[in-house]
Amino acid sequence: MDNECYLHKAKYVMLETRLLNTGLAKKVWSCSTMNTNELCGNNCNLFVGGFKDLGTVVKLLQEDLGGVRLFGYKLHNDRIEFGEMKDFDEIPTTVADIQKPGYFRISSTGYRFRHSFSSPKAFLLPPEHSILTVSQGYEIVEDGDGEMGVVFLGIKPCDRKAMSILDGILYGKSPVYTKRRDSIKAIIVEECLEPGETCFCSAVKAGPTISSGFDIAYARLYKDTLVFKYGSSLGEKILVKAGLQKAQDSHVKAYFEMVANAISMMNSRISRVEELQKALKERIGDKSFWEKVSSNCVGCGNCNYVCPTCFCTEINDIVEEGYSKRIGMWLGCLTYTYGLVAGGHFRQELYTRYRHFVLHKFLFYPKQVGDVGCVGCGRCITWCPLGVDLRDTLNLLVEGGTR
Amino acid sequence: MYRVAVVKLTSCSGCINEIVYAFTFSDIVSKYRIEYFTELVDVEEMGGVDIVFIEGSISNKHQEELVKSVRAKAGFVVAIGTCAVMGGVQSLRVGSDVNDVKKAVYAEPQYIEVYSDVKPVTDVIKVDFVIPGCPINGSALTSFLRKYAFGGLPIAVHESVCAECKRRGLECVLVARGVPCLGPVTVSGCGAICPSFGRGCYGCYGIKYFDLNREKLEAFSRRLAELGMDRDDIDALLKGYGFKVYSAIMRGGEA
Incomplete structure (x- = not known):
């Protein structure tokens, strides 16, 4: 082991310990087998690319799944909300959100976007959703929400965990939620390497990284340098198809350092x-x-x-002329x-x-x-x-x- | 056929216009007949009816007696609009010398007989249902009429305008743009019209008569002041439509 490698290893053992303390180590450090030449086995199956590659990944995924609609955070008129996207390039890449208690602004000086006031909940359980429609003859008219296939693009690890929590409460119980949840065919997660001022996801083990429940995840190392990983066989297939390069040691190192920093910053924000x-x-x-x-x-x-x-x-x-609609709000x-x-x-x-x-x-x-x-x-x-x-x-x- | 009467007190007629609008729907016309409504029907004396809608606040003895007689003649009384429910903008004069107020408005104030106080209808008689707003939301009225015809009533939702913003997917103008907005302390029902055009709510549905106390209102005023709003403007807005509620809260205890 040469000196440089030794230093790397020491640093990562330290990082690993910090991550272990947070209970996230297994999740983040899914490949903890270190050998003397590499930081972790096969560089933790991390891949590297830019937003162009993300576009390719989304396109390949859409082709593979056929006729799916994209939902995610989109930037429109200086406003970010969760909703249907026309194309992957609507994801906010050139602005940052500044969040403080009672304060939210979009800033063009940064490029890291955390989240907006709306979340995947707005899709899964819409704010006003039709439960049923009853005709004048008291017959229940089926609501034509129709079959759909949806890909969530760029949701955050906290959002993904929120979906699991909602699943536990509503899946199989709320027909509206169940149907919309089943329509989600793939999930692409954007990990957060720099938390917002009001974030504390790591303290409740909901982020800033993700270890399961996704197909593809990416993190923005720098402006146009993204680190990709897969979380399912579908995700693996797509990343291989897209021809992404394996991440280099420097990428892996920077990624884990930023994750560890984010975690230590957020963990101190609330008590255990x-x-x-x-x-x-x-x-x-x-x-x-x-x-x-x-x-x-x-x-x-x-x-x-x-x-x-x-x-x-x-x-x-809601009683209308000729029919009545039952809504959940x-x-x-x-x-x-x-x-x-x-x-x-x-x-x-x-x-x-x-x-x-x-x-x-x-x-x-x-x-x-x-x-x-x-x-x-x-x-x-x-x-x-x-x-x-x-x-x-x-x-x-x-x-x-x-x- | 349900018999309907419409009575107007001190107010601008904005709410009763919504009644005229509601009677353009064929299913409503087929179930309700307007028996008394000085704007629409040539009947001078109100007889017995199933439902009466009362708009406006009470300014003098004549109106107070009118309201009591209307209550006796109607099976179901609906107070419509912020005036009938909270006193409305005219209640801003409460606390001033009534003679000064009269002089400021009328050339010959000696002919104006008004109380120094403004009474919401709900202070004088028992009402069966309340539709707040300035003016009321037309769909809240049609919803009431359609449900009543089935033997039911709309559910009463006591919440802030914020809930309507969020359900409409509107980004908060206060948090995201620093626009002073009364939404958090204002009764919902309008569908968040002003925030949907990027401006702050000015509280026309009246200040929330539930959940607020002096401490909370002062905290909210400080928040508006932080956003650069002039102290006098804050006071004027908070007092504007629900002055009676506002003063009750500020006197201590909850409204």
């Missing part, structure tokens, strides 16, 4: 989940604490609507209506609704789907018009919490 859960159980009944942390909350429900895992809906019947647990039931209101005071939001994400989702319901995307922080910061609440919960 186990500590949070313990503190939550202890402080459920601490009314003055919850009133204090929700003192700036006005119950607008923005956090619910932008959350990629919030799934609550209100059922509303997003309705957040922070809004007053949510606790309004026949005979009364079970969460009249706003602090109890804010508390429910936090309790549900960290204590109740584990009972429902076996994992916390927060993916650390930070959308609830960014899009809160009053800048209420969930991380502040979480850290105040745990005495001696960081921040």
Whole structure:
């Protein structure tokens, strides 16, 4: 082993340890067998290319699957949202998002885009979705959503984990969700190598990288240098077909360094989940604490609507001329209506609704789907018009919490 | 056939125009007949009806008595518009000397008989249903009429305008562009018209009468001030349409 290789190895063992501590090591470091000449076996099956290559990959995937529509984050009129794309080149590549509590801007000085107010949830469980249509003769008319095939392009690891959480809640139960979920034929994930200011995905094990549940993933090392990997046989087939080059040592090194930096930056933003859960159980009944942390909350429900895992809906019947339509519409647990039931209101005071939001994400989702319901995307922080910061609440919960 | 009456108090007639619009749908015309509506029907005295829609706020004794008699003659009372529900823009005069206000508007103020206070209809009589708005949303009205004809009622959704923005997929003008917007503290129902044109909500459906207290409203005012909005403008907007609710909140306790 020459000196340089030795230094590399030392550095990666250190990185690996840091990653192991976060519980992500296995995921990120899927090929941990190091030999003396290479950083990891076959350079971790990483490939390298540019956006042109991503275009080729998308095109090959569309050809392979036949007649699929692309959905992802797209840039249009200085605005980014999740929706159907005409072409892969609508993905934001020349702008960065600046996110702070209650603050979002698109900046042309950077090039790393995290996410917008909308997420794949907008496709999987549309904000107002038709459940059924009833004719004047009280017959149920089938809704013609039709068969479709969809490829998710450039969704983030946090978004992908949010899909798994929604699957646990809605798949096989909500016909609308199930049908739309089944229409997804392939998933291309964009990993985040630089977290946004409100991000904390690694602290809830939802990112910044992805290890399963995708076909192809890529990360933006530099402006037009992308590192690709595959997560399925379909993905492998497409990457080989596209003729991508194997990543060189320098790419692999830069990739893992950036991942490790992102993780260490984000992990310090909230306390450990186990500590949070313990503190939550202890402080459920601490009314003055919850009133204090929700003192700036006005119950607008923005956090619910932008959350990629919030799934609550209100059922509303719309009577039109000659027919009636039953729709499901997003309705957040922070809004007053949510606790309004026949005979009364079970969460009249706003602090109890804010508390429910936090309790549900960290204590109740584990009972429902076996994992916390927060993916650390930070959308609830960014899009809160009053800048209420969930991380502040979480850290105040745990005495001696960081921040 | 349900018999309908429309009564107008102190208001601009914007909401009752929506009633005229609703009666252009054939399925509504086939189930409802307008018995009393001074703008449309040549009937001077209101008789017994199944539903009465009341627009506007109460400014004087005459209107207060009218509203009480209307309640006695109608099976179901619907208060329509921010005026009937919260007092509307005219309630901004509450707190000023009523004689000064009269002088500012009328050439011969001695003929104007008004209370110094403005009363929403909901303060004087029990109403069975409320449709807020300035003016009310036409589809909220047609939805009510169609459901009522089936023996039902629309569900009441108490939420902020923000919910409508998000469901429409509109990017938040406040967060993403720094435009002062009253959406978070304003009653929903308009479908987020102003934010859909890139401008901030100015609260015409009235300030939320639920969930807010003095501390929260002050926090929200500070947020608008941070965005560069003039303090007087903030006050004028927050007071604008739901002044009675606003002052109740600021006096302490929730509205």
